[in-house]
Amino acid sequence: MEQLIKLVKTYRLSSGLAERLRLAEAIFRLIEPDLRIFVFSAIRPQAADDVLQEVLISITASLKTFEGSSNEEFWKWCYKIARRRIYDHIRKKASDRLQPMPHDELLDLLDAPAQAAPLTAADRHDLEYALNLLDRSKPECRNYLWQHYVIGFDYGEIAEEQNLNYDNVRMKIGRCLEVAKSLVS
Amino acid sequence: MLGSRQVARFLTMPNKHTDAEAALKKLGHHLRLGWAKKHPVSDKSLESVKNTVREQWEKEQVTERPSKSAPAPAKDKSRKPEGPDMER
Numbered sequence: 001m002e003q004l005i006k007l008v009k010t011y012r013l014s015s016g017l018a019e020r021l022r023l024a025e026a027i028f029r030l031i032e033p034d035l036r037i038f039v040f041s042a043i044r045p046q047a048a049d050d051v052l053q054e055v056l057i058s059i060t061a062s063l064k065t066f067e068g069s070s071n072e073e074f075w076k077w078c079y080k081i082a083r084r085r086i087y088d089h090i091r092k093k094a095s096d097r098l099q100p101m102p103h104d105e106l107l108d109l110l111d112a113p114a115q116a117a118p119l120t121a122a123d124r125h126d127l128e129y130a131l132n133l134l135d136r137s138k139p140e141c142r143n144y145l146w147q148h149y150v151i152g153f154d155y156g157e158i159a160e161e162q163n164l165n166y167d168n169v170r171m172k173i174g175r176c177l178e179v180a181k182s183l184v185s
Numbered sequence: 186m187l188g189s190r191q192v193a194r195f196l197t198m199p200n201k202h203t204d205a206e207a208a209l210k211k212l213g214h215h216l217r218l219g220w221a222k223k224h225p226v227s228d229k230s231l232e233s234v235k236n237t238v239r240e241q242w243e244k245e246q247v248t249e250r251p252s253k254s255a256p257a258p259a260k261d262k263s264r265k266p267e268g269p270d271m272e273r
Contacts (some may be wrong), residue, residue, distance in 0.1 A: 037220045104218065126208040150210075
């Protein structure tokens with residue numbers, strides 16, 4: 001979906017206020033849901049809304065300075081800002097760090113859209129399998145699998161965040177997946 | 186030999202590496218849908234984004250205005266002040 005980066009590029013070039021507002025809203029609607037789940041999966045809900053707002057404001061304020069040219073680069077940049085804001089907050093208030101999202105809460109989220117369009121048996125089966133993979137994993141592995149597959153961070157981003165090298169992260173995630181699979185089957 | 190229950194389990198259990206990856210990615214996708222459904226975009230967040238755009242735009246106008254309306258400061262300090270004729 002190249003729509004996002006097109007909007008960002010147009011925003012960078014636009015000078016009129018009305019046009020900028022229109023573009024900022026369109027960008028916001030595309031990025032907010034993913035950033036919301038990222039922030040809410042890291043911080044307690046009571047504080048997460050404020051942190052999410054800080055993230056969105058920081059991104060908006062820096063949009064003009066973003067120099068990338070692809071969706072991937074833009075998402076990477078957004079998540080970098082989000083991570084920084086989350087760490088800033090946790091540094092100030094460590095008690096707001098959220099433990100991994102409980103199984104029931106995940107099921108609740110999965111059921112929300114299913115009320116409008118019920119899940120197929122195959123989808124339900126896959127989702128239960130995925131939840132089992134996470135549930136059976138040790139906390140460190142659960143975190144890696146969550147970040148890489150569920151949130152969508154690539155190995156490089158996780159490596160940067162954890163101060164590890166790329167191959168180390170790639171192998172850790174591969175091993176975690178293998179272990180989770182063996183525990184589930 | 187596998188029993189019928191084991192066969193059924195074998196047939197329904199995703200057992201390839203890629204199946205596990207695909208299932209986790211699918212989980213991410215459905216969770217995002219769930220978040221979007223349960224927590225729709227708040228007007229408060231959207232409004233603060235719009236305010237940021239406005240503030241930034243206003244700042245730019247303030248910084249651009251002097252350079253557009255006023256001429257650059259004279260480099261030659263010995264130059265005489267410009268009279269009304271100079272604008273014509």
